[in-house]
Amino acid sequence: MRNIRKRKSMLLAVSMLAGTMLFGSAGSSYAATSVGALAEASQMKNASIANLDNDTRTFKVDKDIEAKNVRFQNRYGFEVAGHMYLPKGFDKNKKYKAVVITGPFGAVKEQASGLYAQEMAKNGYVAVAFDQSMTGESSGERRNMASPDIFTEDYSAAVDFVSNLKFVDADRIGAVGICGLSGMALTAASNDTRIKAVATSAMYDMSESISDHYKGDYYTPEQREAVKKHLAKMRDIEAKEGRFIAGAHEMAVDAEGSVQTYSTMFPDKLPEGVSPVIQQFYDYYVGRAYHPRAINSNTLAWDATAAYGFFNFSLMENIKEISPRPVLFITGENAHSKYFADAAYEKANSPKEEIVVPGANHCDLYDQMDKIPFDRLVKFFDDNMK
Structure with missing residues (x-):
């Protein structure tokens, strides 16, 4: 066990060093927006915005995109930890579209969700990637615990946060769920009408996967x-x-x-x-x-x-109720999880769309820039949050 931790600590150190040397995370080219200005723009109590220090993101950081540490509470009192990505040339006096993102199941905001948030910010969105309650930097005395109900609530709490930022248009907020958090994104959208469009990538229905196992058989x-x-x-x-x-x-x-x-x-x-x-x-x-x-x-x-x-909790029971708000499913041609996206697509009412990425497996959709169809993901939100 000691050797495992030592090896992983070395991997993280190399990753952080590479991030500093190759990606410019320690010396960004943007004119940093002050935390004070962002805090003044927040109308949500029990929320905070701070500079992103000790950057441990695992993907290539775009030096033109600002990221800030944010914290906000869900309705159960858990403090949800996130990174807020601001569009290039951010102006706090403008109104931006926003997306809230988490997943995969058991991952943290420094991984796939952060990459997706950064890409959305590059395309003009305020994007928040967050850790699910009881995981990562989010609160919870019980650690490494999972709850379909609480994880669904975390999405609505993230919507609480972004919708109460004066520089976000509260009528143009979307949600993205990656892998095992896709079901929670869809479940949140079925009830929370503030979510105007929802997309999933590398989808898993964790209720089915855990309680019935793969393909329910x-x-x-x-x-x-x-x-x-x-x-x-x-x-x-x-x-x-x-x-x-x-x-x-x-x-x-x-x-x-x-x-x-x-x-x-x-x-x-x-x-x-x-x-x-x-x-x-x-x-x-x-x-x-x-x-x-x-x-x-x-x-x-x-x-x-x-x-x-x-x-106890079957996700996506009300997936049809997302309509008339649109749903996008992104899956890989070779993804073992494609079954989940296909099944959810069939259950959902229109408007809906499924993108099958040729040659892509499940984990390709976490971070492979040549496989993830970010252009179509952005277009989906652009078209449906005008």
Whole structure:
């Protein structure tokens, strides 16, 4: 375990050094907007805006785009941590369109959501990438915990924040969900009419994936019962001992009916013959986008009871109610997750659009600039938030 942490610390140090040397994150070319001016433009109580110090973003930082640290509360009292990206040539006296972005499930704002936010800012949007409650820099005494309800609420809290900025047009706000936060983005949009358009990329429906497993055909009734008994046991142990227990958020059941779980997301080195999907996740989270606050990069998995809420809360029950507001689904031709985007597209009412990126796998849509159709993503919001 010590060697794993040492290796990952070295990876982060190299990443930070590369960011400073190659991407200019330490010496930006823009004329920085003062935090005071931004704070004065905020009408939301229990929110703050600060300079982005100790920059640990894992993607190529555009030196012409300002990013600020922001904090705001959701209605459950969790403090949500985010990065706010400002358009090039930002003028606090103008009115901008805005988007709120999070995901993937178990990632942090310094990874894929930050890249998407930066690209939207490059195209004239105020964009906020945020950590889900109880993960990353967001608050929550229980760490590495997941909740479909609270994660959905985080989207509306982000809308609270941007809609109360005087330089944002509150009638032109969109949402983007990446991977496992796509279902929460769609669920938030089905109820929160302030979200005028919603897009997903590399979509996962985490309720289905966790409670039924891939394509809904994994668990037999007996296997589902075994998983539920395992979760109840984990709850009981944590309640008795008052401690965190790491465990899998998605669990297999073997031929003998035993639940298979794990305490770390990835080993130090993948075994021979691992599936291409696991390899793709490993290459992203432990390799090119390693970040110590990301659950998917770290040496500890989710809380052992993280799956609990996904058996209770089915996401996207009201997806049809997003209409007449538009929905965009971006998926990869070779993405193992394409099933989720296809299914959600079929469930949604018009107006809706699905983009299938030729040759792209699931993790390509996290950070591969030649695969992510940012031009079409921007056009979608431009056309639908005029």
